[in-house]
Amino acid sequence: MYNLKVIIASTRPERKGILVANWFLTILKEHHQFQTEVLDLKEINLPFLDEPFHPREKKYTKEHTKKWSKTIEEGDAIIVVMPEYNFGFPATIKNALDFLYNEWNDKPIAFVSYGGVSGGTRSVQMLKQVVTTLKMMPLMEAVNIPFFSKHIEDGKFVGNEIMENSARKMIDELLKWTKILKQKRE
Numbered sequence: 395m396y397n398l399k400v401i402i403a404s405t406r407p408e409r410k411g412i413l414v415a416n417w418f419l420t421i422l423k424e425h426h427q428f429q430t431e432v433l434d435l436k437e438i439n440l441p442f443l444d445e446p447f448h449p450r451e452k453k454y455t456k457e458h459t460k461k462w463s464k465t466i467e468e469g470d471a472i473i474v475v476m477p478e479y480n481f482g483f484p485a486t487i488k489n490a491l492d493f494l495y496n497e498w499n500d501k502p503i504a505f506v507s508y509g510g511v512s513g514g515t516r517s518v519q520m521l522k523q524v525v526t527t528l529k530m531m532p533l534m535e536a537v538n539i540p541f542f543s544k545h546i547e548d549g550k551f552v553g554n555e556i557m558e559n560s561a562r563k564m565i566d567e568l569l570k571w572t573k574i575l576k577q578k579r580e
Contacts, residue, residue, distance in 0.1 A: 396572045398428040399469040403476035403487040405436040411508065413551040414542060415475040418506050421553075421561045427569050433465065435486045442489055449495035459493055466497040471504075471572040472530070478509035478517035491524055498528040500579045502571035504564050506537040513538035531571055535564040 400419065404411035415432070422430060440458060447453040454460050466472075476487055491498065503525050507514025515538050522532045537560045539545070545552050553561075 395429050396427055396470040396569070396576065397468055398422075398430045398471045398473065398568075398572075399466065400430055400432050400473045400475065401487065401490065402432065402434045402436070403474055403484050403490075405439075405484070405486050409436070409477075410543065410546060410551070411475055411477055413546060413549070414506065414508050414539065417551040417553050418473075418475060418537065418561060421558060422565060424562070425565050425569070428471070428565075428572075431465075431469075435490055438462070438490075440486075440490055440493060443492050445493065449493060452496060462490070462493055463497055466494055469501060470576050471502045471568055472498075473504045473506060473568070474521070475506045476508075476514065476517060476521075478507060478512060478514040481516045481520075483517040483521045487521065488524060491528060495528060498525070498530050500529055500531075500575050502531045502533060502568055502575055504533045504536060504568045506539070506561070506564075508539040508542035511540055513540035513542075531575060533564060533567050533571065535560070535567045537561045537564055 402411055402415045445454060445459055454463060474487060476483060505518045507518050525532050537557060
């Protein structure tokens with residue numbers, strides 16, 4: 395079984411990303427190859443990067459960084475659930491990535507994005523530049539949800555068949571890369 399970390403990037407009050415994440419997690423439960431841990435950046439509440447040394451050195455001085463490092467180190471794969479803000483990604487996910495370096499290396503990463511007309515694709519494209527610098531393997535397969543608020547019914551996100559199929563294909567591809575990159579890390 396592989397250790398999967400699902401990161402919820404939005405920390406805004408009244409955020410809807412948690413609804414998208416909950417919908418995605420129900421589909422993820424169909425896949426029995428992953429042991430999943432949800433990492434909600436709102437709950438984790440990392441401050442803006444406050445470590446004196448470059449993350450590559452792993453000379454962490456703050457307890458929140460040590461805890462974040464251990465959590466990510468345990469992971470074999472990452473999925474980020476994130477909105478698009480002004481054609482880009484939320485500062486919270488960039489900050490969470492910047493705290494660490496080695497812990498991200500040689501791990502696959504996939505995205506569930508949501509927004510308006512673009513479905514968050516612009517935020518994903520921007521973040522791919524960041525994660526490749528961290529030596530991660532971003533997948534081409536993704537779940538992009540345009541006009542996501544139209545899919546919220548009675549306080550729940552309700553995906554359609556296209557979204558569900560995209561999620562299943564992405565999870566299958568993530569499993570392939572998780573196996574390959576775990577062998578590389580070992």
